[in-house]
Amino acid sequence: MKSYFTDPPRIRLLYWPLLLLVVLTSLAVAAREVFEFEYPDYFPPPAYDFSTNPLDSAGIELGRRLFYDEILSADTTVSCASCHSPYSAFAHTDHDLSHGIHDRIGTRNAPALFNLAWSTSFHRDGAHHHLDLQALAPLSHPDEMGSSINEAVGRLNDHPLYPARFALAFGDSLVTGERMLKALAQFQLTLVSAGAKYDRVRTGKDTFTVQEAKGYSLFKENCNSCHTEPIFTNNQFEHSGLEVDTTLNDFGRMMITTLPSDSLRFKVPSLRNLSYTHPYMHDGRFRKLRDVLKNYANQLDNPFPLSSNDQSDLIAFLLTLDDPDFVFNRKHGFPR
Numbered sequence: 001m002k003s004y005f006t007d008p009p010r011i012r013l014l015y016w017p018l019l020l021l022v023v024l025t026s027l028a029v030a031a032r033e034v035f036e037f038e039y040p041d042y043f044p045p046p047a048y049d050f051s052t053n054p055l056d057s058a059g060i061e062l063g064r065r066l067f068y069d070e071i072l073s074a075d076t077t078v079s080c081a082s083c084h085s086p087y088s089a090f091a092h093t094d095h096d097l098s099h100g101i102h103d104r105i106g107t108r109n110a111p112a113l114f115n116l117a118w119s120t121s122f123h124r125d126g127a128h129h130h131l132d133l134q135a136l137a138p139l140s141h142p143d144e145m146g147s148s149i150n151e152a153v154g155r156l157n158d159h160p161l162y163p164a165r166f167a168l169a170f171g172d173s174l175v176t177g178e179r180m181l182k183a184l185a186q187f188q189l190t191l192v193s194a195g196a197k198y199d200r201v202r203t204g205k206d207t208f209t210v211q212e213a214k215g216y217s218l219f220k221e222n223c224n225s226c227h228t229e230p231i232f233t234n235n236q237f238e239h240s241g242l243e244v245d246t247t248l249n250d251f252g253r254m255m256i257t258t259l260p261s262d263s264l265r266f267k268v269p270s271l272r273n274l275s276y277t278h279p280y281m282h283d284g285r286f287r288k289l290r291d292v293l294k295n296y297a298n299q300l301d302n303p304f305p306l307s308s309n310d311q312s313d314l315i316a317f318l319l320t321l322d323d324p325d326f327v328f329n330r331k332h333g334f335p336r
Ligand code: HEC
Pocket: 067, 072, 078, 079, 080, 081, 082, 083, 084, 098, 099, 100, 101, 106, 108, 109, 110, 111, 112, 113, 116, 119, 121, 122, 123, 124, 125, 134, 135, 138, 139, 143, 144, 145, 184, 188, 267
């Protein structure tokens, strides 16, 4: 082989991209860092099988970029974060029903996203079983991102930066649908909310006020069977006593299983971060916690009388589940 100095200038130009590729690949290998998934010892073991998609800092960072990037939607106006905003604990700020491309309105309230590693099903009716596959739904839904996996992969491949980011995360610059979905899942798995006052009380670093403690007792008596601590969901589909909304006609779990006994059963949402995730319920029909509690006092299968004082005590307890450190954690925010 001739040396750099004797090669004609056109060939010499080819050396630089090659050299860059070698440097980038070695950087990629060096930068791959295993990410330690941490959670409190009073949390149950996660349901997600991390061996199928090991967390790594480059994968998480790639997933974060994808989550906040409008490039994934048909007309590049909508990102995952458009409906799942960090400041609303990844629910949809102030929208009862979701808003997608071309201002199209969906039929459900976008749920908050955190502690997803402990979820055994996804969507209000449990239509999806695996976090890695869930993102296919909003990507291709005509009222959400209106795109497709092939379109998204094609755009990422043609992007000046994404192939190198995929190389950092996965060892080579090939953009595939599977890698995109795995990176999105990796980022979402890092959204662990476990820093509320409730958690500090559990670890002996804080104490409940008298009112919060009363609320906690009421909670354990009346709510914990469905909103089971410390994740605050039993991962089941339950009746919350709501009547069907006759415009939306959403019968929840029954729409998946077709079993009449599943009519109006919805996935039990976590009660962490309620100050940030309103409006509430699958269709966002309640704007205030007090309205949710009034519904419970009247309509649950086994209605329990909750006096106005009880409701205030319960709300005081529920507010100890707010985790502002999670909501304002810059590691989960818009990537700079
Ligand atoms: C147009 C608004 C919108 C966009 C954009 C959107 N979502 Fe959602 N998301 C929703 C709604 C609404 C639901 C509930 C769907 C249902 O119950 O049928 C949901 C549900 C979810 C869930 C299930 C949560 C649970 O606990 O059951 C996850 C995870 C999720 N979205 C992640 C994403 C990701 C990742 C993206 C980007 C690829 C995305 N979403 C884009 C509105 C949106």
